[in-house]
C-alpha cells in the first residue's frame with residue numbers, strides 16, 4: 642500500500658551532505674552511469690542523486706528529473722544552477738499519476754528510483770512506463786529504505802517489476818536499503 646509522499650522538509654534532510662557518509666551517490670551509481678548517457682531519476686526530490694548523475698553523464702548526457710512535488714523540482718533547479726549542471730537537467734512534474742516519459746520511448750540508458758516506489762499508489766504502472774522508456778539492455782536500480790519497507794513488501798515490489806518484463810540481474814549492497822538491479826533484456 643502506498644504511503645503519503647515525503648514532505649518537502651524531509652527533502653532538505655535527504656539532500657544533506659552528511660548522507661554521503663552512508664549512501665555515497667558516486668559509489669552507488671558509478672558502476673551504472675557513464676558519460677553521454679540519458680538517465681532518469683524517478684522521485685528525484687532535491688537532487689541528492691540527480692546532481693552527481695549530471696556530473697557522471699557529462700556535457701553530452703542528460704538527466705531527466707521526475708517528481709510529483711513542484712517544490713522539490715524548484716529546489717533541485719536552484720541547486721543544479723549552483724552546482725553548474727543545470728544545462729544537463731530536465732525537470733518534469735508528474736501529473737495524473739503518470740511519470741510522463743512517453744517521448745523518451747526506448748531512449749533511456751539508466752533509471753534510478755531511490756526510496757520512492759513505496760510512496761507510489763500504482764507501482765505496476767511506474768514499472769510499465771519505465772520499461773517502455775528504457776533502451777533494450779537498459780537498467781533500473783530500484784532501492785527502498787530497509788526498516789521502513791519490509792523484506793516482504795520489497796519482494797512483492799520486485800515481483801511487480803518482473804511481471805512488467807524486467808529481469809533481476811544483481812542485488813547490490815547499499816547501506817540501509819533493499820536494492821535490486823533490473824534489466825530490460827535484449828530480445829533476440
Ligand SMILES: C[S@@+](CC[C@H](N)C(=O)[O-])C[C@H]1O[C@@H](n2cnc3c(N)ncnc32)[C@H](O)[C@@H]1O
Pocket residue numbers: 646647652655656683684685686687689690707708709710713735738754755756757760761762
Ligand atoms: C523519500 S523521497 C526520496 C528522494 C530521493 N530519491 C532521494 O533518495 O533522496 C521520495 C520522493 O519521491 C517523490 N514521489 C512520491 N510519489 C511519487 C510519484 N508517484 N511520482 C514521482 N515522484 C514521486 C516525492 O515527492 C519525493 O520527492
